[in-house]
Amino acid sequence: MISIRQRKGIRSTEVSEEYAAQEENVKLENKLPSGCTSRRLWKILSFTIGGTIALCIGLLTSVYLATLHENDLWFSNIKEVEREISFRTECGLYYSYYKQMLQAPTLMQGFHGLIYDNKTESMRTINLLQRMNIYQEVFLSVLYRVLPIQKYLEPVYFYIYTLFGLQAIYVTALYVTSWLLSGTWLSGLLAAFWYITNRIDTTRVEFTIPLRENWALPFFAVQIAAITYFLRPKLQPLSERLTLLAIFISTFLFSLTWQFNQFMMLMQALVLFTLDSLDMLPAVKATWLYGIQITGLLLVCILQFFNSMILGSLLISFNLSVLIARKLQKILNLKSDEHIFKFLKAKFGFGATRDFDANLYLCEEAFGLLPFNTFERLSDTLLFHAYIFVLFITVIAALTVAIHNLSGSTNGQKSMDSMGKGTVSLKPETAYNLIHTILFGVLALSTMRMKYLWTSHMCVFASFGLCSPEIWELLLKLFHLYNPKRICIMRYLVPILILLYLGYKFWPGMMDELSELREFYDPDTVELMNWINSNTPRKAVFAGSMQLLAGVKLCTGRTLTNHPHYEDDSLRARTKAVYQIYAKRSPEEVHTLLRSFGADYVILEDSICYERRHRRGCRLRDLLDVANGHVMDGPGENDPDLKFAGHPRFCEEIKRNLPPYTAYFTRVFENKTFHVYKLSRNK
Numbered sequence: 125m126i127s128i129r130q131r132k133g134i135r136s137t138e139v140s141e142e143y144a145a146q147e148e149n150v151k152l153e154n155k156l157p158s159g160c161t162s163r164r165l166w167k168i169l170s171f172t173i174g175g176t177i178a179l180c181i182g183l184l185t186s187v188y189l190a191t192l193h194e195n196d197l198w199f200s201n202i203k204e205v206e207r208e209i210s211f212r213t214e215c216g217l218y219y220s221y222y223k224q225m226l227q228a229p230t231l232m233q234g235f236h237g238l239i240y241d242n243k244t245e246s247m248r249t250i251n252l253l254q255r256m257n258i259y260q261e262v263f264l265s266v267l268y269r270v271l272p273i274q275k276y277l278e279p280v281y282f283y284i285y286t287l288f289g290l291q292a293i294y295v296t297a298l299y300v301t302s303w304l305l306s307g308t309w310l311s312g313l314l315a316a317f318w319y320i321t322n323r324i325d326t327t328r329v330e331f332t333i334p335l336r337e338n339w340a341l342p343f344f345a346v347q348i349a350a351i352t353y354f355l356r357p358k359l360q361p362l363s364e365r366l367t368l369l370a371i372f373i374s375t376f377l378f379s380l381t382w383q384f385n386q387f388m389m390l391m392q393a394l395v396l397f398t399l400d401s402l403d404m405l406p407a408v409k410a411t412w413l414y415g416i417q418i419t420g421l422l423l424v425c426i427l428q429f430f431n432s433m434i435l436g437s438l439l440i441s442f443n444l445s446v447l448i449a450r451k452l453q454k455i456l457n458l459k460s461d462e463h464i465f466k467f468l469k470a471k472f473g474f475g476a477t478r479d480f481d482a483n484l485y486l487c488e489e490a491f492g493l494l495p496f497n498t499f500e501r502l503s504d505t506l507l508f509h510a511y512i513f514v515l516f517i518t519v520i521a522a523l524t525v526a527i528h529n530l531s532g533s534t535n536g537q538k539s540m541d542s543m544g545k546g547t548v549s550l551k552p553e554t555a556y557n558l559i560h561t562i563l564f565g566v567l568a569l570s571t572m573r574m575k576y577l578w579t580s581h582m583c584v585f586a587s588f589g590l591c592s593p594e595i596w597e598l599l600l601k602l603f604h605l606y607n608p609k610r611i612c613i614m615r616y617l618v619p620i621l622i623l624l625y626l627g628y629k630f631w632p633g634m635m636d637e638l639s640e641l642r643e644f645y646d647p648d649t650v651e652l653m654n655w656i657n658s659n660t661p662r663k664a665v666f667a668g669s670m671q672l673l674a675g676v677k678l679c680t681g682r683t684l685t686n687h688p689h690y691e692d693d694s695l696r697a698r699t700k701a702v703y704q705i706y707a708k709r710s711p712e713e714v715h716t717l718l719r720s721f722g723a724d725y726v727i728l729e730d731s732i733c734y735e736r737r738h739r740r741g742c743r744l745r746d747l748l749d750v751a752n753g754h755v756m757d758g759p760g761e762n763d764p765d766l767k768f769a770g771h772p773r774f775c776e777e778i779k780r781n782l783p784p785y786t787a788y789f790t791r792v793f794e795n796k797t798f799h800v801y802k803l804s805r806n807k
Contacts, residue, residue, distance in 0.1 A: 174309025178299045181316045182292035188320065190288040192637065193330040197644040199284075207280055208679045209649050214688035215334040217244075217674035219283065221258045224681075225265035226279055234265070243683045245695065246665040246722040254429035256689050257383050260339050287333050290342040294327075294580075295319055297345035302584045302591075304352045305554060306615075311591035314619045318583040321505045321630045325498055326579045337576065340382035345580065347374035348560070355409060355553040368412060375420040380427065383691055388577065389417050391567065395559040403529040404522070404555045480700050480751040481690075487742030490573040498575065502582070505630070506622055511582050514589025517598055518550070518558045525550045549594065561585045590619050648797035652727070653679040655793050655800075660725065667702050667718050668727035676727075685721040700751070706732055707748035708769035711778070715788040718803060726789070728799040733775035745773065 194200060197210055211219045221238065228234030238252045252258060268274070268282050277285075298319060299312035319326050329338045350370040353359075359367070379385040396413055399405035425431055485491045502508035550558075561581050568578035589595045596614045600606040656666075657680050666676050667685040674688050686699040701717045705726060718726055735743045746756045754769040755762045771777075778785045778801065793800035 170309070174303060174312065177309060177313060178296050178303075178316075181299065181313065182294075182296035185295045185316070185320055186288045186292040188634075188638075189291055189323075189327070189330050190285070193284070193288075193333070195638065195640060196330065196642050198641070199644070202644050203650075204280075205650055205653050205679055206644050206646070209646055209653065209675055210644055211334055211675075211678065212332070213671040213674055215332055215674075216678040217687055217689060218256070218258060218261060218334040218336070220674070220678035220681075221252065221256075222261035222265050222283055223279070223678065225262060226268065231266060231269065235262075238262070243681070244677065244687055245698070246683050246685050251429055253427070254431055255692060257336055257381055257428075259427065260381050284333050287329060287338055290339065291327070291329055294342035294345050297342065297349045298580060298584050301345070301349040301352050301557075302587045304349065304356075305557060305584070305588035306591035307593070308591050308615070310616065310619050311587040314587035314590065314623060315583045317623060317626050318505060318507045318587065319580060320634075321626050322502060322507055322579060322583070325501055325575060326583065327576060336382040336384075340378050340385065341576065341580070343374045343378040343381065344388065344577075347371055347378060348557075348581070350374060351413065352553045352557060354413075355405065355551075355556055357406075357552070368416070371413070372416050372420060375416055376423055379420050379424040383689075385424075386421065389421070391563045392560070393417060395556060395563060398559055399552070399555055402526045404525060404550070405552050409552075480747055481696050483742075483747045483750070484744075487738055487747065491571055494569045494572050494575055498572075502579070505626060507582060507586055510586040510590055510622070514586050514592075514595060515558075515561070517595050518554065518589065519562075521550045521594075521598060522555060522558055525555075551594075554588075554592075554594075557581075557585060557588070587619065590622070591615050648795050649675065651795055652793070652798045652800070656680045656682060659792070664724045665722045666725050666727060667705070667721065667723040669703075669729060669732060670699055672727060672729060683722075685718070685723050700748075703744065703748055704774070706745050706773070706775050707752055708754055708771050708773050709752075710771045711774065711785045711788045714774050715803060723803055725792070726801050726803065728775050728778070728801070730797055730799075733773070745775075 197207075199207060199210070202210075208216065208219070208223075224237060225231075225234040228237060238258070240249055241252045242249045244250060244252065253262075264283060264286060268279055273282065295316050299309075299316050301312075302315040303309045303312040305311070327338075328335070332338065347370075350367055354364065354367045354371060375389070379389070382388075393414065396405065396410045400407060400410040499508055502511075561578070564574070564578045564581060568575040593611050593615055596611045597606065600610055600614075653675070656664075656676065660680075660682065662681065663683065665683045665685060666673060668676070670686050670688040670690075673684045673686060676682055677684055677687070686695060686702050690696060690699075698721060702721065702723075704714055704717055705728060732744055735745065737743075740746060740756065740758055740760050741750075749756045749769070750763075750766065752769070753766060755766045757773075778789060779799065781791070788804050789801040790804070791799060792802045
C-alpha cells in the first residue's frame with residue numbers, strides 16, 4: 125500500500141504504539157500474496173486494475189454527458205443557427221472567437237483580428253487576447269485547421285467533444301486524488317460514482333459547454349491531485365521534479381482558461397499559509413507551491429499582454445508578501461475587478477448599495493446563497509452524510525495536531541512526517557485537502573455559482589475518508605472497538621455497500637435519462653437572427669441586452685455595443701448606459717446614449733421589459749430606477765429620497781408609435797419576443 129512506504133523511513137524508536145498497530149493493519153491487508161516479489165506483483169496488478177478503471181470511468185462519464193447533450197437538443201439534427209443559439213449568453217461570445225478564427229483567410233489574419241478587434245465593442249478597438257481568456261479557442265481553431273479532420277468532423281463537434289473530453293480528465297483526476305489520499309482505488313471509484321450521480325450539483329457542462337469554468341476545472345482537479353502527491357514525505361527526487369512540473373503545467377492552464385483563477389488560487393494560497401503557519405506542512409514545499417502560483421500567473425499575464433487585473437490581483441500581493449516578509453500586505457487600486465469587491469461588500473452586509481453593477485450580481489440566483497435543496501439532493505446519494513462524517517473526524521484530528529504543534533514541540537521534521545505522533549496523526553496531503561474543502565465550502569455556501577468547486581471535491585474527500593485506515597482507526601478507538609481486522613473490513617465494506625446502493629437506486633434513472641429524447645426549440649430567436657443576417661448591413665451596430673448580443677455576434681457577426689464579459693470598468697459603464705432602454709428615460713436621451721456608441725439598431729426584449737422572474741427590487745427595470753433615483757413600479761416600499769420619473773418607461777412607451785418616439789426610432793422587425801428599431805441618423 126502507498127501509505128506503508130510513506131512511513132517506513134521513520135526509525136523504529138520513534139514509532140508510537142498506534143502507528144505500529146497501523147503497520148500491522150496494513151500488513152494484514154497485504155497478507156494474501158506472500159514474499160517480497162509476490163507483494164510487488166500484487167501492487168502492480170492493483171495499480172493496473174485501478175488505473176484501467178480510472179481511464180474507463182473517465183471516458184464513460186465523457187460519453188454520458190455528451191449523450192445527454194445530444195438527447196436534450198437533438199444537436200446533430202438542428203440547423204447551424206440553432207446550434208449557435210444554444211450557446212447562451214457569454215458561452216456564445218466565447219464560441220464566436222473560435223468561429224472567427226476558423227473563418228479568417230489565414231492564421232495571421234485571425235490573430236490580427238483578435239488583437240485589433242473593433243466588432244465586439246462598437247467605436248473601440250480592443251485586444252481580445254488581453255481582455256478575455258480565449259486562448260483555448262485560439263488553440264482549438266489552429267488545431268482544427270492543421271489536423272486532417274475537416275472532412276470527417278464539423279468545427280462545432282470538434283469544439284464540444286474537446287470539452288466533453290476534458291470531463292474525462294476531470295473525473296480521472298478526482299479518482300486519482302481520492303486514491304492517493306486513501307491508498308485504495310476503491311475510494312476513487314466511489315468518488316467518480318458520486319460525481320456522476322450528483323451531476324446536477326457537480327457540473328453544468330452539458331448545457332453551458334463553452335463556459336470558462338468547464339475549461340478550467342479539469343486542470344484545477346489535476347493540480348490538486350499533483351499537490352496531494354507532492355505533499356507526501358520522502359519522495360524520490362525524480363518523482364518530486366516531475367510532480368512539480370505537473371503542478372506548474374496544470375496551474376498555468378487553469379490560470380489561462382478562467383478569468384476568476386486568481387480568486388481561486390488566492391484561497392489555495394490561504395490553505396498553504398494556514399498549514400505552513402501551524403507547522404502542518406513542510407516549509408520548503410509550501411515555498412515551491414507559492415512560487416509556482418506566482419510564476420504561472422505571471423506567465424499568463426504576459427500572454428494576456430500584461431492584463432492589469434492579473435498584475436493587481438490579491439494573489440500576487442499575498443504570495444509575494446509571504447515569500448518576502450510574511451507581514452507585508454500589498455493592494456493595488458485597480459478598477460477591472462472593482463465590481464467584484466462592491467458585490468462582496470454589499471453581499472456580506474457592509475452597507476446597502478445602489479450601485480447598478482453590484483445589484484446586478486446580488487439579484488442573480490447564481491450569486492446568492494447555496495439553496496437548501498442542494499443538501500437534500502446530496503443526501504439522497506449519501507454523499508453529504510459521508511462528507512460530514514469524514515469532515516468531523518478529520519477536523520478533530522487537525523485541531524489536535526495543530527494544538528500539539530503550537531504547544532512548542534521541538535520535533536520539527538518529525539512532526540512534518542507524521543503530523544503529531546501522539547494518539548492522533550494527520551498526513552500533510554490530508555491536511556491540505558481538509559483546509560481546501562473547508563474554504564471552498566464556505567465559498568460555495570455564500571455564492572451558489574461556486575458550488576461546482578466544492579461539490580466535486582466533496583466527492584473526493586468523502587470517498588477518501590470512508591476508505592482511509594486512519595479515519596476508521598480514530599473512530600474505532602473512540603468507541604474502544606479498535607482491531608486491525610475491523611479496520612480492514614470497514615474500509616472496504618462500507619464503500620462497497622454504498623456503491624451497490626448507488627447502482628440500485630440511480631442506475632434505472634440514468635438509463636431513463638439516456639433514453640429521453642428532446643429537441644431544441646426557440647423559433648423567435650432563430651427568426652431574429654435570420655432577419656438580421658438578411659436585412660441589415662454587415663457593419664451594422666446593435667444595442668440590447670448583453671446576453672442576447674453575444675448570440676447576435678456569434679450568429680450574424682454584427683458589431684455590438686456591449687457584451688457579457690463584464691470584467692472591464694468602461695464596458696460596465698457602457699452596459700448601464702445601453703440598459704437605459706428599460707428605464708424611465710425620454711426618447712431623446714435614449715437616442716443620444718445609443719448613438720454615442722454608434723448603434724444603428726436596438727433590440728428590445730419583452731422578457732426584460734415585463735420581467736416577472738425576479739422579485740420587486742431585483743428586476744432589471746427596478747435596478748435601473750433605483751440607480752437613476754426613481755421610484756420603482758408596483759406596490760411596495762421605496763427609499764424616501766427616490767422621486768417619480770418625469771418620463772414613462774422607454775421600452776413600453778416606444779411600442780405606442782407616438783411622434784416623439786417615431787422621430788428617433790423606426791420599428792423594422794417584431795415577433796412575440798423581440799422588437800427591433802432602427803435609429804435615425806440625425807436628431
